[in-house]
Amino acid sequence: MKTPMRAVIVSAAFASALTLAPKMGAQDSGDGFLFRKPTGSWSLRGGFAMPSANSDLFKFTTGELTINKGDFSSVDFGADLSFSVTPRVDLNLDVSFSGMSKESEFRYFVDNNQLPIQQKTSFERTPITVNARFYLMDRGRQISRYAWVPAAVTPYVGAGVGMMHYNFEQKGDFIDATTKAVFADGFQSGGWVPMVQALAGVEYSLGSTWALRAEARYLQASAAPSSDFSGFHRIDLSGVTSSFGFFVRF
Numbered sequence: 001m002k003t004p005m006r007a008v009i010v011s012a013a014f015a016s017a018l019t020l021a022p023k024m025g026a027q028d029s030g031d032g033f034l035f036r037k038p039t040g041s042w043s044l045r046g047g048f049a050m051p052s053a054n055s056d057l058f059k060f061t062t063g064e065l066t067i068n069k070g071d072f073s074s075v076d077f078g079a080d081l082s083f084s085v086t087p088r089v090d091l092n093l094d095v096s097f098s099g100m101s102k103e104s105e106f107r108y109f110v111d112n113n114q115l116p117i118q119q120k121t122s123f124e125r126t127p128i129t130v131n132a133r134f135y136l137m138d139r140g141r142q143i144s145r146y147a148w149v150p151a152a153v154t155p156y157v158g159a160g161v162g163m164m165h166y167n168f169e170q171k172g173d174f175i176d177a178t179t180k181a182v183f184a185d186g187f188q189s190g191g192w193v194p195m196v197q198a199l200a201g202v203e204y205s206l207g208s209t210w211a212l213r214a215e216a217r218y219l220q221a222s223a224a225p226s227s228d229f230s231g232f233h234r235i236d237l238s239g240v241t242s243s244f245g246f247f248v249r250f
Contacts, residue, residue: 034208037140037148038249040083040090043213045245049076049098051123055222055236057168057229061121065104072123074100076241080131088135094160098241099124109175111182119172125237127195127219129162139203150205150249157200164195164221166237168229187228189235195221209249217241 050073053062062069078096085091100123105116133156140150167190173182201215221237229235 034148034150034249035146037142038084040081041247041249042081043079043245043247045078045213045215045243047076047078047215047241047243047245049074049125049239049241051125051239052236053239055233057225057232057235060232061170064106064108065119065121066107067102067104067121071102072100074098076243078243078245082133082247087138090133090135092131092133094129094131094162095126096241097124097126106175109180111173117173117175117182119170119174122167122169124167125239126165127162127197127221128164129160129195129197131158131160131197131199133158133199150208150211152205154203154205155201156203157198159199160197162195162197163192164219164237165192166190166221166223166235168225168235189223189226189229191223193221193223193237195219195237203247210246211249212244212246214244215242217243 053069053072058069058072061067076096076098078094080092080094082090082092101120102122103118103120105118109117111117135154135156137154138151139154140148142148167188169186169188169190171186173184175182197217197219199215199217201213203211203213205211218240219238222234223237225232225235
C-alpha cells in the first residue's frame with residue numbers, strides 16, 4: 001500500500017510543479033513582477049576605456065616611440081554591488097580594470113647595427129569607487145500589496161569618489177639623451193591616488209529580476225611620477241569609459 005500512496009504523492013507534486021512553472025517563468029520574463037520592491041542589485045559589465053593621456057609623459061612617449069595616443073585605450077571590465085536608499089537613489093561599491101601593453105621602437109633612431117631600438121610600454125588603471133546613482137524616473141510601480149513591476153527603461157545620472165591604483169611601466173632598450181648610447185633598462189611609476197567620476201546611463205528590464213545597463217563614465221585623477229620619470233609633470237590618469245552589461249535585482 002505504501003508504494004501506490006507514494007506514487008500518488010509524487011504525481012500530485014509533479015502536477016503542481018507543472019502548474020506553477022509557467023507562473024514562475026512569467027515572473028522572470030516580459031512584464032513579470034516581484035513580490036516586493038528590490039533592495040539592491042549586483043552587476044557585471046565590459047566596455048572600452050579611453051584615457052585622456054594628455055600629460056607630458058604621454059606626449060613624450062608618443063613623440064619619441066612608435067606608440068599613438070589611441071594605443072593607451074583598452075578593454076575595461078567591472079562589477080558593482082548596489083543598495084537602494086530611496087526609491088530613486090542607489091549607493092554602490094564599484095571596481096573596474098583596464099590595461100594595455102604595446103611593443104614599440106624609437107621613431108628616429110636605430111642602434112649601431114641599424115636595427116630598431118625596441119621596448120614595451122604598459123599602462124593599467126584599477127578604480128575602486130563609491131557612487132550614487134540618481135534615477136530620472138520611477139524604476140517601477142507597486143500594483144498591489146504584494147506585487148512590484150519594474151519599468152521597462154530607466155535613465156540615470158550619478159557621481160562617485162574613490163581611489164585608483166595605476167601602473168605605468170616601460171622596459172627595453174633606450175637612448176641616453178646626452179651620449180646617444182643605447183642601454184637596457186626599466187622605468188616604472190605606480191601607486192594609489194584619489195579620484196572622482198561622473199556617470200550617466202540607461203537600464204532596460206528583461207523581466208522582474210534581470211536587466212541590461214549601458215553606461216558612460218568620465219573619471220578624473222592624476223599622480224606625481226616616481227623618480228624613474230623625474231622631470232615630468234603629474235601623470236594624467238583621467239579618461240572616458242563606455243560599457244555594457246547586465247545586473248540582477250535582489
